[in-house]
Amino acid sequence: MKFCSSCGAGVALRVPPGDNRQRFVCTACGEIHYQNPKLVTGCIPEWEDAVLLCRRAIEPRYGLWTLPAGFMENEESAQQGAIRETLEEANARVQVEQLYTTFNLPHISQVYLLFRGRLTNLDFSPGEESLEVALFREQEIPWDELAFPVIYETLKFYFQDRKQGVFLPRVGDIHWRSRELGKYSVSMLET
Amino acid sequence: MKFCSSCGAGVALRVPPGDNRQRFVCTACGEIHYQNPKLVTGCIPEWEDAVLLCRRAIEPRYGLWTLPAGFMENEESAQQGAIRETLEEANARVQVEQLYTTFNLPHISQVYLLFRGRLTNLDFSPGEESLEVALFREQEIPWDELAFPVIYETLKFYFQDRKQGVFLPRVGDIHWRSRELGKYSVSMLET
Numbered sequence: 001m002k003f004c005s006s007c008g009a010g011v012a013l014r015v016p017p018g019d020n021r022q023r024f025v026c027t028a029c030g031e032i033h034y035q036n037p038k039l040v041t042g043c044i045p046e047w048e049d050a051v052l053l054c055r056r057a058i059e060p061r062y063g064l065w066t067l068p069a070g071f072m073e074n075e076e077s078a079q080q081g082a083i084r085e086t087l088e089e090a091n092a093r094v095q096v097e098q099l100y101t102t103f104n105l106p107h108i109s110q111v112y113l114l115f116r117g118r119l120t121n122l123d124f125s126p127g128e129e130s131l132e133v134a135l136f137r138e139q140e141i142p143w144d145e146l147a148f149p150v151i152y153e154t155l156k157f158y159f160q161d162r163k164q165g166v167f168l169p170r171v172g173d174i175h176w177r178s179r180e181l182g183k184y185s186v187s188m189l190e191t
Numbered sequence: 192m193k194f195c196s197s198c199g200a201g202v203a204l205r206v207p208p209g210d211n212r213q214r215f216v217c218t219a220c221g222e223i224h225y226q227n228p229k230l231v232t233g234c235i236p237e238w239e240d241a242v243l244l245c246r247r248a249i250e251p252r253y254g255l256w257t258l259p260a261g262f263m264e265n266e267e268s269a270q271q272g273a274i275r276e277t278l279e280e281a282n283a284r285v286q287v288e289q290l291y292t293t294f295n296l297p298h299i300s301q302v303y304l305l306f307r308g309r310l311t312n313l314d315f316s317p318g319e320e321s322l323e324v325a326l327f328r329e330q331e332i333p334w335d336e337l338a339f340p341v342i343y344e345t346l347k348f349y350f351q352d353r354k355q356g357v358f359l360p361r362v363g364d365i366h367w368r369s370r371e372l373g374k375y376s377v378s379m380l381e382t
Binding site: 106 | 196209225226228263271288298302382
């Protein structure tokens, strides 16, 4: 950020009075421009013992598999966002059932909210951002070709919980250890 | 938003290619400025059968009681944010135990994540944004002087669940019916 979005003057990094962090503050009108984490909302679309995954047609992670998810929009709920993303990426309709995983990704200032959702029918097809969409049973999941750690961890918990017959909401953090190598650590709040 | 924060030129509302919503797009450099919901993180600080509330020293809702909560910062987890807000507003230290309520407030594009947290001791006092902080048992809660519907609903579920001895994570939406009258409706995902 270099310019004030309200008046167009330059901004400077300063700690505003009463605050304890540097913010972008307008040098002319004084407006403080806070920057905050973004919410990503999505779902695990379920059909019998399978889940629907999308193969990404966009960067990052082009060609890898993911759950339908994307940035939450203003004036919608996270559940509505999960339904919207599933429709956009997989032309699929789901009924949202449970908030399943909540993952903090502090290194990129994102929070993922991933719901369990029941597919209302088998009418699905790739949306603009997907190369391919398909249903996978546990033993068919392309574990080595998943796009993001948050997807891997969510699916891992999902199939664990399904064996037990109880889906416990999971809350945790994913920390990158090394961006290049894709190494990360996971810490979960006790459930 | 009137000016591009990257180059200082004017912005216009347009639907970018491949998108389906109006965004602020820079008329000079073409940057798309997305606007997304903000996360508010906080906690229910517990001590035996009481919870800690803060009386607000700031607008909105000056003088009314609330749980310690505030906007999540970049590069922190929601749990870290809840701990930070509790320290800032009540000079109190908590150990976060559970994500308890997740509330969408679509009319103001906010999502609240409220955790249960255990006070580590009784050393607390008003922070800069609080007039007063105190512990309340259920029958002492100032139900008519709570600052926000999300706080009322969270505390209502909390004391319901405590009677049952099981705290179920709750996910729902709060919709304003009339801003002036403070009327709202609540819809919850089934737990």
